[in-house]
Amino acid sequence: MRSFASDNWSGVHPVIMDALINANVGHHAAYGDDDYTRYAQELFRSIFGPKSSAYFVFTGTAANILALENTSHSFSAIICSEHAHINVDECGAMEKHTGAKLVVLPTNNGKIRPEQIKPHIKTERFPHQSEPAVISITQVTELGTVYSLEEIKALADLAHENGLYLHVDGARISNAAEALHTDFKTMITDTGVDILSFGGTKAGMMFGEAVVFLKPELDKYFELYRKQAMQLSSKMHYIAAQFIALLTKDLWKQNAANANAMARYLADSLKQFPEITLTQEVQSNGIWAIIPEELAEKMQKAQFFYPWDEKKSEYRIMTSWDTSKKEIDDFIKAIKA
Amino acid sequence: MRSFASDNWSGVHPVIMDALINANVGHHAAYGDDDYTRYAQELFRSIFGPKSSAYFVFTGTAANILALENTSHSFSAIICSEHAHINVDECGAMEKHTGAKLVVLPTNNGKIRPEQIKPHIKTERFPHQSEPAVISITQVTELGTVYSLEEIKALADLAHENGLYLHVDGARISNAAEALHTDFKTMITDTGVDILSFGGTKAGMMFGEAVVFLKPELDKYFELYRKQAMQLSSKMHYIAAQFIALLTKDLWKQNAANANAMARYLADSLKQFPEITLTQEVQSNGIWAIIPEELAEKMQKAQFFYPWDEKKSEYRIMTSWDTSKKEIDDFIKAIKA
């Protein structure tokens, strides 16, 4: 079965599967006290800079919660887009685990802007209302768009001028880096991001995400929070081995490049159908489009994808590290048939 | 590297690794809406009976929390042993996630008894104190001992007579079933257990545990709680495929039988050292023993294991599904040398 449903419907990249097989020898100290984990953490540090630290968890939701648990109190407000995964796709996990309130900003393209945030920042303590502590953005956004380096830097500056932190939900951070023709350090460390949820699963891993703290002290209590958040893997070296494979020889970039290219190729191919209207710029590995319902159903039979906004007859079509040109060509052929 | 540190230092059983490799084909619907997951859930139902339901999570801590989140309120009390994993090994996760209070009972052998529990049961509402909702036991206990079927049934009866639930933390449930020469249904369903945390990782999996509800309705909100608890795996079929391998052709029993037999063999071998005194009956895959410090250090150099109670010079030696007779013989030889 193949699909355009989501990049988490795809399997494990063969190089990563080989890494898992190779890691399955002998005993390894549990809970991350092993050489694979140490090596993978060092690898992250070499990528994000000497002041950074990286830790492994199971899911993207966990990465987001644990990224913010260190920098939020229960009375804090976390500022994010209305489309943010932490707002609409995590069943209220952020509220439950941190106790904090989400302050939700409207957006047409998934990106939030400094001028939207400013009115929510407080210049003095006002105990009747939650106190903003973090700005959280998603890169690639939930609408497939990509913040530019300047946009990220502007948000980081705004955050820091006001004693806030900037968090990036990077479930698809590889796709963003590839799309911007940049590297992780330039996009994240150098723009001033404080904390990053680094996506592994959608990048071709079986399971595993990383929380990357870009500055010292932000990870102060991370290990206690992680254990308490049920995210301490006992056989952690299997996550570490996957990340080592992903980050070595630029496998992350190769996977992202294919997914991104296939989305562009598919978008281009769809232009021949005048009934289809793209609603977002195709900047990474997703396509948002208004498609007449009848046509959409026909397309979904050829290869499944999800409705996005049923009222508008808008759909989301996702490519993955394993999407092939042939698959797209077949898809187009099937639609035409 | 080999060790007697813990059964979670061992790797993935080859049959399970093959299952992962075989599952890595094509796309699969995310978040458990796939055939592997459905099949694995059906397999659990066939084992535990038609009223049961099973769900997959990442860690044992998560299994325990999610087992109890459905049946506890924030004002509830959860009664357990002082050695319970939920009390001393989960960084306060139960308190944080459920809000409930742990009522902790002393025990010499890891087992709690009905007469210890009775004084804590309330016959009428008393809002100044947490209200008992669940009795939680561990099978195999944290001291390597195993509750008999009669002991489990007595606790289940006590719970039900008083409107409480009985939960079993079964991180090593396979070892217990094998040790009792029984099957899961007889030990769990037929004794009246309400909820079971079913261990996968220590039984030879890479990651993955199951929460098994033995009665209808107990899983009413499970899927919402699981997502909120950051435990919804996107590529869930990789957990399911492992459980299918573990539960098919009695691989669980074969793995447990080896671990248990090796613990007995090692315990027997240690009897030749009069300085070593076993402190618990060897009923599963762990050995608790007082060992003079100097001797212990020598032994740990041969193959590492953990101190248990440094004040008493007591140590814990764990065998695993992959422990071999030769490994033990070499260990004994090394000590003698």
Added chain:
Amino acid sequence: MRSFASDNWSGVHPVIMDALINANVGHHAAYGDDDYTRYAQELFRSIFGPKSSAYFVFTGTAANILALENTSHSFSAIICSEHAHINVDECGAMEKHTGAKLVVLPTNNGKIRPEQIKPHIKTERFPHQSEPAVISITQVTELGTVYSLEEIKALADLAHENGLYLHVDGARISNAAEALHTDFKTMITDTGVDILSFGGTKAGMMFGEAVVFLKPELDKYFELYRKQAMQLSSKMHYIAAQFIALLTKDLWKQNAANANAMARYLADSLKQFPEITLTQEVQSNGIWAIIPEELAEKMQKAQFFYPWDEKKSEYRIMTSWDTSKKEIDDFIKAIKA
């Protein structure tokens, strides 16, 4: 000092103060097991109907949280207005204590409408998102407007058709009942409201609010939740005595009638100033108005009131049970001067 800042700047009505003095004799069983509390609870039942039950807490925030703790899970969504006290005036207390997510609807006049709510209701379980459990409205709203009986009933019907509850934050419920020329039972019980936060402090008490459950079972765990929420008063008969005074001989109505009438009188008096534009209909004891900054400052010196929306130069002027005609006349005179 007098003010138009808020109805909680006023003191204790003399009849209620007398009730406190009279209740200060001898000993009374603590924690509500006393005759005053029983009598006051019975009084509430006689007002709201035989299926209702009432309990006392300290603050309005507490009443709101405890109203919803029984009917929400941590994965629940609570639907409310963007202006709702639970959203903007309680420092995130709802999120922290229930774990639930607030779904916030825009509104011009403080009232939310069924058609805004419907898109948020789910017809089947979807574990990625919080599950709506409660619609919460404020009566009198935070903008001084009052829901009609029909509007309340429509919301209650919508809630019940979809398995939700309707909660009313009634910090100023007396003002609403007086404004609608109705009684509490007609406005609350008969329209189908499930849970009511009944305001005491703003109605002329020293401290104390009530949570009224209109249907059986909704108070099932209330007493445990109240104790755990630090809201169990040890000398509870002092709250009860105040409520008895407030609810006997229609003192609540007399207080509300004065506050409401004084707001109308003040609004009428302000009409002589063409620079002042009322922004909300004056339906209870508050006036919202755009006032040129210079004029506003002059007025605030005469008698203080708060800015509401500084960008729009909008202000809120509140009257209270103790506001007098003379006070208003003096205020107008001072402005003119």
Added chain:
Amino acid sequence: MRSFASDNWSGVHPVIMDALINANVGHHAAYGDDDYTRYAQELFRSIFGPKSSAYFVFTGTAANILALENTSHSFSAIICSEHAHINVDECGAMEKHTGAKLVVLPTNNGKIRPEQIKPHIKTERFPHQSEPAVISITQVTELGTVYSLEEIKALADLAHENGLYLHVDGARISNAAEALHTDFKTMITDTGVDILSFGGTKAGMMFGEAVVFLKPELDKYFELYRKQAMQLSSKMHYIAAQFIALLTKDLWKQNAANANAMARYLADSLKQFPEITLTQEVQSNGIWAIIPEELAEKMQKAQFFYPWDEKKSEYRIMTSWDTSKKEIDDFIKAIKA
């Protein structure tokens, strides 16, 4: 009605009632921004020293939770006695609101000792277990005993040497100060206590407790936590006015002296009944005694008091600020009759 049930069955001292009446004039800024509150806070500072700060809340449970919310994380452990109010009388409020774990130490007389605490202190981070953050003691203890200044200082020293805080639950702190013939500063500030819950209700107030932080920074987020904990009183000056009355002209001491003296007098009077055995030293305003059931029932008819440990036929008899010698003489007479 009179009783020996608890010091919270008694009413409001007339001087305090007068203070409430006198404070009931005009308007006062809400939420503590008033002169009474400022004066009362200054009064506390003058008593506890220039580095201290005091804030008002409604209940003793709230004071304890809010005392510790600033200094505990959800992964923290709070070390206390098995009899601690936070452990057995607050319906699990501490666990719910802070997320922390209570580490409970056994005690015969209500006091915990440094040597019991030391084994629970960790010298390095161990993320599998909650990390001790606070030692919490009760003064007067829940068994009527009183820590000496030396005992408090030893616990404070132990706490500080290990990066922990010392909290005192002082619901009956006035009785303790009077019993030790000392003042609050000597007992609390000078021994090194970090945070104090200062009891008002049991000392003769209608409602209201204070949280006193003895060191700067410990109150950093208090006002946000208090609002979120539903403990921000809108008409706060009524709490402040009571505290001003209590702390002026040593009313606190006069009240405590009477309660303590009456307990001693009652204890002495009970010595004539050889069937009655005191089980704790009478150091404050409570008597613990084993009394044959038949005799106890007769006594309870004369004036009610609570059983403490029904299995041992042990009872608790409490005196209050309003207990009189005549009342005790009548009680003794009634028993003899």
